[in-house]
Amino acid sequence: MPQVIFVAAGVAHEGEIPEDGNLVVRAGIRKFPWPHLKYKCGMGKCGTCAARVLAGGEALGEPSWKERERLGERLAQGWRLMCQVWPKGPLTITQDQDSAGPPARTGTE
Numbered sequence: 001m002p003q004v005i006f007v008a009a010g011v012a013h014e015g016e017i018p019e020d021g022n023l024v025v026r027a028g029i030r031k032f033p034w035p036h037l038k039y040k041c042g043m044g045k046c047g048t049c050a051a052r053v054l055a056g057g058e059a060l061g062e063p064s065w066k067e068r069e070r071l072g073e074r075l076a077q078g079w080r081l082m083c084q085v086w087p088k089g090p091l092t093i094t095q096d097q098d099s100a101g102p103p104a105r106t107g108t109e
């Protein structure tokens, strides 16, 4: 099961998600990373779930056309749409605009 670290408001939350799990789906059923992950449509349209990948981007595969369309040049800055990815390995992400990296870990969920 992929280990995910989600940095929200400067605090690192750590948890596991199932193989081929999706973070927006997990948040929607109130599993990790809930309630911190911001999202709305779940279909790659609104961009609310955009998160910057701090480590483990190779676990996400190539961006979809929806990500390319919605994120534009932010893709090159490491942003991805969490409703459009299914992590295959360890991943660290943030939705904080100014986070340089993960702070000390504080626990799960």
Ligand code: FES
Binding pocket: 024, 039, 040, 041, 042, 043, 044, 045, 046, 047, 048, 049, 050, 081, 082, 083, 084
């Ligand atoms: S939740 Fe709307 S684009 Fe991901």
